[in-house]
Amino acid sequence: MHRSLTSYLPTIYALSTPPGQRSAIAVIRISGAKAKYIYHKLTKSKAAPIPRRASLRKIYEPQKNGKLLDQALVLFFEEPKTFTGEDILEVHLHGGKAVTNGVLKSIQSLHSNSSEENISIRYAQPGEFSKRAFQNGRADLTQLEGIGDLIDAETESQRKSALSSFNGENKVLFSSWRKSILENMAQLTAIIDFGEDADIEDIDNIFNGVSRNVELLKGDISSFVKKLEKSNILKAGIKLALIGEPNAGKSSLLNTMVDDNVAIVSNIPGTTRDSIDVMLDLEGYKVVICDTAGIRNKSSDEIELQGIERAKLKSVHSDIVLLLVDSANPSGNFISEDMLEHFNTSLKRKEVFIVLTKTDLLKDRNQLAGIKESISKKLNGNYPICAISCVENTGVEELMGSLISKFQEITNSNDETGPIIVSKRVEEILHNDVLYGLKEFQNAKALDDVVMASEGLNIASEGIGKITGETIGVEEVLGVVFSNFCVGK
Ligand SMILES: Nc1nc2c(ncn2[C@@H]2O[C@H](COP(=O)(O)OP(=O)(O)OP(=O)(O)O)[C@@H](O)[C@H]2O)c(=O)[nH]1
Structure with missing residues (x-):
């Protein structure tokens, strides 16, 4: 008869679905030498469970005259070809708190270390099912x-x-x-x-x-x-900073992208006094968009000045910078001296997109070409320039398309082999x-x-x-790996 390498260890059990929540189904997973014993005790059935066959069973408190707890779907997997390499029992209960608590308590009550019988059963530690899988050679550490x-x-x-x-x-x-x-x-x-x-x-x-x-x-x-x-x-999220002068339309773009009012939009310059981070799933990419305070030359407001410094810092630490420029700016000075200096000192080697905003306010759309040329000249570089209007909702889709291509490029996702996470x-x-x-x-x-x-x-x-x-001998290393796992895994 096959015995897993971990058969001497206590049988472990855990709620594998999130605890403390009402749900249609809750799954309790049991792994170890006593899994079958627990099956017999909970179902009061004398017949051995048929491996890999789902069966509907009444679940009782295990003691004599124990009351009925639930009717559940029960699945038994026989060692060694199981996730842990041990016998596994899965009990799919109704997801109420009282039901799950009752069954968990019943399983624990089967533990006994009396002199006649040594039945060792305990609640699993975080990652312990995976640890057993590793110990029984069912998976290597990278797979787990x-x-x-x-x-x-x-x-x-x-x-x-x-x-x-x-x-x-x-x-x-x-x-x-x-x-x-x-x-x-x-x-x-x-x-x-x-x-x-x-x-x-x-x-x-x-x-x-x-x-x-x-x-x-x-x-x-x-x-x-x-x-x-x-x-x-990909794991941390692509950091995307929106920078620009006050009123350039940063918050409006963020809102259009998020399609929700997460940032405050108003026509008083300097509304966003500090940065706001918003996590988005853009075409499958985790993106952390940061709406920053408007960067301008003159401000006597101490809080605003701090916000401006933080905005600059955010753009330096981001993966992609969207520099928003108000195309309808009546002064015709599209890039202020302060912004230019920040650009030249800190953003030259960054992935920068220039976004011309509020194009709906332009009397003549042909002006756009001239504006683009003057910005490129001032920044002394060929940066991608997109023109958008959040009011008319034009150009935002194109901008998103360009961003997605950039995401693929910087994360290697368009590489044949795809990105890797370890x-x-x-x-x-x-x-x-x-x-x-x-x-x-x-x-x-x-x-x-x-x-x-x-x-x-x-x-x-x-x-x-x-x-x-393969060359692991130390229990501590295993501890490091598995302690980050959740209970029930
Ligand atoms: N016509 C028009 N107005 C816009 C557009 N985008 C933004 N605005 C207006 O411009 C003003 C400033 O927009 P915000 O999005 O708050 O600008 P901001 O860059 O976040 O401003 P600060 O927080 O002050 O730095 C608001 O009155 C917006 O309604 C647009 O595409 N077209």
């Missing part, structure tokens, strides 16, 4: 972290990128890197072991060959890390262990030190092992 990212995904692009870990693509890639490192380490070990008997020229040839392989591998890993950095924007933990190991180890190899190679070079490769290979969990 991928599930975490999948659950956390708020937008379509985040969901897609989490899949690369979840469906094991990253695992395959990391394993191929590790295999390659181990093969090259084997060649260095041969030099170390047979060094004295071997021909110097042969040794050089082998060492140089390994060095070329490491160079290529380091290139691959570096591009993966670069792509990762780009994709990370955990912070994995990213750190890639930098601090894997790339570091390969760099150490290269330093040692420059000194012709085979032993140190091999040690460098060892660091890199151990690093990949830590990522997938």
Whole structure:
């Protein structure tokens, strides 16, 4: 009879659907050696549950004459081919608080550590189901972290990128890197072991060959890390700052984009005295739009001045800046000196879109070409310029289209392989262990030190092992990974 590697551990159970909420269905998940025992006790059925077959069962308090708690859909999965690698029982109850509490209490009441019987059952800790899956070899760490990212995904692009870990693509890639490192380490070990008997020229040839392989591998890993950095924007959200002079129409554009009145729109210049962040899902991208205070030359208002400084700072820290310019500005000075200075000192290397606003107020739309030319001249660059009117709702769609293309570009989403998301933990190991180890190899190679070079490769290979969990020996590392998970996962 098969026994999972974790069969000696207590059987765990948890409410896998959100707690404390009224819902049509609530699912309790139970995993471990006592899952079947719990089934018999709750259903009062003597017959063994048929694996993978949903059946409707009355659920009772387990003690003698225990009262009926609910009628539920019950699913039993037999080890080892289950998520955790252990027997799993799922009880799909009606989602009322009293029902779920009653069943949870009943399961807990089955725990017993009396001298005659040792039935160890307890509520699961965060991520404990996933931890069991890892311990029983059902999934590697990157796949499990991928599930975490999948659950956390708020937008379509985040969901897609989490899949690369979840469906094991990253695992395959990391394993191929590790295999390659181990093969090259084997060649260095041969030099170390047979060094004295071997021909110097042969040794050089082998060492140089390994060095070329490491160079290529380091290139691959570096591009993966670069792509990762780009994709990370997807997780945090693309930061989009709306800047412009007071009254340029920033809040109106934000409202049009959000299609809701989140910012205050008024015709008193300087209404937005501080920045407002709004999270949006734009065509599957998580975007954090920041409406900032109008930037102008002269202000004696201390609070406004602080707002202006913060607006400048926000634009510096954003991924994309929309510089809004009132096309109907009667002064004809479309970019103020203060804005120009901020642009030249801080925004030159940013992704900037110029947005000409209030085009409905222009008497002659042919003026637009002249305005565009004068702005480009003043900014001394070729920035994309869009013309919009929030009153007529024209140009906003085109602007959105251009923004989406930019999102794809800066997050690598139009790349064939798509964006990738891995955990912070994995990213750190890639930098601090894997790339570091390969760099150490290269330093040692420059000194012709085979032993140190091999040690460098060892660091890199151990690093990949830590990522997938293959060379994990320490309980703390597992703790770090799984403590971020929710209960029931
Ligand atoms: N005709 C017309 N008026 C507009 C348009 N967009 C904004 N406005 C008006 O311009 C004024 C200023 O708009 P806001 O969106 O508050 O401008 P803002 O840049 O956020 O202003 P501050 O918060 O002062 O920096 C309001 O009276 C708006 O109704 C537009 O496309 N056409």
